[in-house]
Amino acid sequence: MTLMPRIPALTLCLGLSACMAAERQAPGPLAEPPVVADGEGRCLSRVTTPAIIETVTEQVIVRPAVLDSDGSLRSPAAYRTVTRQRILRERREVEFATPCPEVMTAQFNASVQRALKARGYYAGPINGVLDSRTGRAIQRFQRDRGDVDTPVLSLRSARDLGLVAVPREDAS
Known part of the structure; x- marks a missing residue:
C-alpha cells in the first residue's frame, strides 16, 4: 500500500x-x-x-578518436559521464x-x-x-x-x- x-x-x-x-x-x-x-x-x-527538479545524465567527450591516414582507428574516443540537476519549478x-x-x-x-x-x-x-x-x-x-x-x-x-x-x- x-x-x-x-x-x-x-x-x-x-x-x-x-x-x-x-x-x-x-x-x-x-x-x-x-x-x-x-x-x-x-x-x-x-x-x-x-519543487520539480530534472536530473540530466549525458556523455561528454574528453578526447576525440584518433584515426590513421587510411581511416583506421588508432585510439577510440574517451568519454566521461556528467550528471547535473536543474530546477524546473521552484517550491511555492x-x-x-x-x-x-x-x-x-x-x-x-x-x-x-x-x-x-x-x-x-x-x-x-x-x-x-x-x-x-x-x-x-x-x-x-x-x-x-x-x-x-x-x-x-x-x-x-x-x-x-x-x-x-x-x-x-x-x-x-
Whole structure:
C-alpha cells in the first residue's frame, strides 16, 4: 500500500466560529489542510507545492578518436559521464478556494468519486471516504485542467465536476 505524503499546511482563523467549525469535523486523511473562512463566506486552503527538479545524465567527450591516414582507428574516443540537476519549478505556497468543511460530507465525497470515475480518473470504490486513492485522482484531474497540483479539492474543480453551484456573476 502506498501512502500519500503529508502536505504541510498553514491554518489561519479569521473568526472563532470558523476555527471551531473546522475543529468539530472528524478529519479523514485528506481533510487536511484545514480550510479557513475568509470573511466573505469562502473557504481557503493553503498548501506548499514541491519543487520539480530534472536530473540530466549525458556523455561528454574528453578526447576525440584518433584515426590513421587510411581511416583506421588508432585510439577510440574517451568519454566521461556528467550528471547535473536543474530546477524546473521552484517550491511555492499556493492558496486557493475550496469547498467548506460543512459541504464535505460522505455523500459529497461519494459524488466526487463518482464524477472522477465517470471521467476516468478514479477506479476505486464509491465509499465517500477521501482516502489516498481519491486524493491522487483529484490531483490528476486538477493537474490536467491547469488547476492547483494538490490532492485537496479546489472550488474550481468542484464546479468543473458539477458538484458546486457556479455563482450568477461567474455563470455568464
